[in-house]
Amino acid sequence: MDQSDEIVLVGCGNMGFALLEGWVGRAGIPAGRVHVVEPAEALRSRAVAVGAIVYADAADLPQALLPRAVIVAVKPQIVGTMLGAYRRFSGTAAFVSIAAGVPISNFEATLGDSAIVRAMPNMPASIGLGVIAAFANTHTGDVQLAYVTDLLAAVGNVHWLAEERLVDAATAISGSGPAYLFHFIECLTGAGIAVGLPAETAHALAKQTVSGAAALAMTSAFSPAELRQQVTSPNGTTAAALEVLMAEPGLADLVKRAATAAHHRALELAMPA
Template identity: 55%
Template sequence: MTEVATNDGLLLVGCGNMGRAMLQGWLTAGFIHPNDVHVVEPAEALRAEARVLGVRTYASAEMLHAGFSPATVVLAVKPQIMAAVLPAYRPHVTESVVVSIAAGVPVATLEASLGEVPAVRAMPNTPAAIGKGSTVIFANARVSPQQAERVTRLLSAGGAVHRVEHEALIDAATALSGSGPAYVFHFIEALSAAGTQLGLPPRTALALARETVFGAGALAMAASTPPAELRRQVTSPGGTTEAALRVLTEDDALKTLVRAAATAAYRRAVELARTA
């Protein structure tokens, strides 16, 4: 695979579930060489998992070389601790574009601790680990076209990248694609449980639920017709699917529930922004 140069390397701050998923995506796609990646992660178990990937690891920012300023810094720590973590990295972002994937942490919070840096807010999701993710980004005015291209190219290792012009839309994306995989996983759980209740062996029910969601999603991506039309195509009048959909669509039951869930996620993202 062709490697994409990232100038003087990349610093990943935090290597939990999302950070590791992104790191695996970058390395698998060949978008960056392991030798060019530096990971700061205080948890020894997570550092060990990162080292297996061939990257350089550190327990804290203080262990970084004093003059180290990589081309790209990716902040993948929990939103609740971002403000406490940021000051230690100010000496290392003099030549960097800073990318934060922390939900609800506004660019203003990054600028308050790091100075007037080129900053990008990004909301990826966990399928980025296998190159099937979706990432939404917002860049402040200091991000150059070259830096924007570099960040977009790097994040595209995890899948599709969408740019929005208004930062507030990142919170909406958090509620949709950022938290969305959990909604889908829960649906798989529910579908599998329903199959078991109907008499299928648990292993068969889970396999069918996984395959059905995977296949339907792949068809929705491949088809030129909208999802509503795909739904109509599989719904025969008086058939089994129609009977099921009658339950899901009565009083807009499913849409109302999903809307409420997404709204709750959105409001939480906004709350995190206010406290960041």
């Protein structure tokens, strides 16, 4: 069996399944080259539907298997108890963890001098529009780094970080960030209802406004600040609203405090080596 052709995916929950669908649907990886280890029958069934080879336990993996990558997509609390079952792949495979809060040192304690990547994808990865912040240890070579980048890019844009501690900082922005935007849509919907719009119309306008503005920010040569200024006519309706949002303390302070709280919680949840 060619070591370069095989992937082991440990866990097929929401993010694991998003990766599987991205590999098969967008990266062109044959589903039969992905070996999924998942104890939950319902989650195994959806991996089977995609065409992956599935197992209920790591002990069921073929002895001759030599995967190029082992993706750890399980709950952080069980990483320590399950990782030993994959130690036999540590000499050749790159290990990629998307278990939030688990430092690379925890993996190194079990796997030794192996290539290990810690990654933090966010929820839009489920539709291929995710943001993935990642950090690789010093045992990860350039070829492995390029391969892991391709695997993660199947679900979004990959941003490599210079220090592992920045993964927790990125969690506060891109990891938790979608929830901030979802709540803003809720708030904008509520504001629409408050000024007299029907609930259904307010909801549609809020979602489409946020979606369109985000798409424009992604494609425009102008900065977000410049785009804001282009929308804002002197003494106009937008200026009146921004006087409220940009007052001190305003939205910028609120978002900064929210992200700081998320960052502090990420540090608290980090599991010691």
